Amino acid sequence: MKAIAAPRPSSSPLSGFADILRSECCKLRSVRSTYWMLLAAVGSNVALAALLAIFLPRQLSVHEKATIDAVRVSLGGLHVSQIAFGVLGVLVVTSEYDTGMIRATLSAVPRRRRMLAAKTIMFAVTALIVGTGAGFAAYFVFQAFLTGDSLRTSLGDSGVLRAVTGAGLYLAVLGLFGLGLGAIIRSSAGAIAALFGVLFVPQLITALLPHAWQDTIGPYLPMEAGGAIFTVHQDAGSLGAWSEFGVFCLYAAVSLGAGFVLITRRDA
Numbered sequence: 001m002k003a004i005a006a007p008r009p010s011s012s013p014l015s016g017f018a019d020i021l022r023s024e025c026c027k028l029r030s031v032r033s034t035y036w037m038l039l040a041a042v043g044s045n046v047a048l049a050a051l052l053a054i055f056l057p058r059q060l061s062v063h064e065k066a067t068i069d070a071v072r073v074s075l076g077g078l079h080v081s082q083i084a085f086g087v088l089g090v091l092v093v094t095s096e097y098d099t100g101m102i103r104a105t106l107s108a109v110p111r112r113r114r115m116l117a118a119k120t121i122m123f124a125v126t127a128l129i130v131g132t133g134a135g136f137a138a139y140f141v142f143q144a145f146l147t148g149d150s151l152r153t154s155l156g157d158s159g160v161l162r163a164v165t166g167a168g169l170y171l172a173v174l175g176l177f178g179l180g181l182g183a184i185i186r187s188s189a190g191a192i193a194a195l196f197g198v199l200f201v202p203q204l205i206t207a208l209l210p211h212a213w214q215d216t217i218g219p220y221l222p223m224e225a226g227g228a229i230f231t232v233h234q235d236a237g238s239l240g241a242w243s244e245f246g247v248f249c250l251y252a253a254v255s256l257g258a259g260f261v262l263i264t265r266r267d268a
Contacts, residue, residue: 041084045077049138053145070151074142089178132168159232166229177252183259
């Protein structure tokens with residue numbers, strides 16, 4: 001009678017990855033800052049949309065009402081929620097370095113890139129779902145609180161669905177940008193400062209340059225490139241909503257790529 005051979009352990013690169021994903025999901029859910037950041041992001045989007053719908057129309061002239069990008073106005077809360085998503089993306093990585101828990105994590109998952117990939121996937125899915133929900137909630141609240149028809153739009157109008165959906169895409173990619181910087185810098189304060197420095201400082205410096213230079217450089221700056229995806233009325237010098245969003249995604253890709261390279265070359 002032949003002995004039954006014991007099954008060999010799987011050597012697949014994806015072996016055990018589902019368990020790592022579950023572990024990272026548990027970490028993300030168990031940290032209170034996750035709920036506070038996401039609540040602040042959704043709340044700021046919805047609250048500001050309601051306030052803008054109530055008070056802004058009466059402040060606008062007839063010409064301004066005809067030319068203003070009403071969809072971008074309804075998504076004005078992104079200026080606050082982007083901070084929450086950016087900080088949360090950083091903390092997904094740096095919180096473990098700050099507390100020293102990264103040593104336990106790397107003991108359980110010695111393959112560091114696999115661990116970082118799981119963090120990236122879990123955050124990306126969470127950010128995309130919450131960010132998209134926040135964008136649609138803000139848009140519908142804005143429409144509900146409008147008293148006139150001057151700023152009213154429909155998801156079926158040209159560019160509106162792309163802009164509202166793009167709000168969630170923008171927040172998710174911004175958070176991934178922060179996650180990559182967190183993996184590079186490994187310090188919460190340093191990574192958050194770097195993230196918002198990259199986002200805001202070039203914008204402020206470019207504003208001091210001649211208009212011809214602003215038109216040339218502007219589409220390649222992270223804030224302007226990212227904002228194009230949730231803008232219906234594109235500027236004359238724009239590369240196009242998806243092209244500029246591709247530029248913004250490139251910033252996040254470079255950040256994440258550097259994080260994946262460095263995480264295996266340094267001690268915990």
